[in-house]
Amino acid sequence: MPDTSEIMLPRVSPLRDVAVQGRFGASRGVPGVSFSVRHPLSIVTVIARAGQGAATGAALKPYAAQWAGPDQYFVLAEGRGEGALYRELKAALAGIASVSDQSHGRVVIRICGPKARAVLAKGTPVDLHPDHFPVGKSAMTQMAHVGVHLTRIGEDSYDLSVFRGFSESFWEWITEQAEEFGYQVT
Template sequence: MPNSSEFTLPRVSPLRDVAVQGRFGASRGQPGVTFTVRHPLSIVTVIARAGQGSATAAVLRGYTAQWAGPDQYFVLAENRGEGALYAELKAKLSGLASVADQSHGRVVIRIAGPEARAVLAKGTPVDLHPDMFPAGTSALTQMAHVGVHLTRVDGDAFDLSVFRGFSESFWEWITEQAEEYGYQVN
């Protein structure tokens, strides 16, 4: 019988049939926002063990690590083999932190454009003004009764990470909120 390392499940986006590329909503001028499903994306949750927060943070320098709570992070990477990021972090953080691969369990949607803040403001009480929520800042919030890990990645670009099981209903809600501004799905 083959060993389990010979079997890998392909990462299939739950939005593959829903996030159809094209222009939608208001058609005047340029679209106010663009949506991109960041797929495939390696996502690993890292939770520092008691007293190991600083040491864990030091190991994570050089990675794309987003705050997810006190001494907790989501570490993201594109173009990595199945389980590679998890295995790498598990080895580097041995004794310092617990790690869990979330690549199959979460979906990350990027919303960008001049109206991104206006769309997000329809669903979150987080103050998204750049002075209060600058690039690199993350928050745990809810939108449309769905838990969302929200990160500003750039001036008018935000990543929204949701649990896979809620991604389709969240997609429907967020795109409906963007219709008045027009939106592009890439």
């Protein structure tokens, strides 16, 4: 029997037929927000083992790690080969943390623009004011009954990570919330 441990399925975005490029919603002026799907993207969940939180945090400093709970992180990378980030983190964190590849199981939607915070405020109780939610901060929340990992990545930019199976209904909901401001899909 052939070794199938390294066989990975190609990443196909579940939003490839839904996130259609163009301008939608209110047509006056420039769009208030823009949406894009970050794809393909390597995503690995890291959970520190008991008593290893500080060591795990230190080991993740060279990576784009986002808080996902006490001693838990999402590590994201673009332009990596299939399973490469997972294998690298598994080796780097051996004995101090557990890792799980989420690249096929999660979808990251980026929302940017002057009305991004207003759109997100329609669905989350997280205080998104810059004094309370600075660039780099993450939160686990719910929007439209969907679990969302929310990260502020810039002045008016946020990444929303959702489970793949909920991504299409979440996309429909979030774009509907943006209609009053007008939105662009890139």
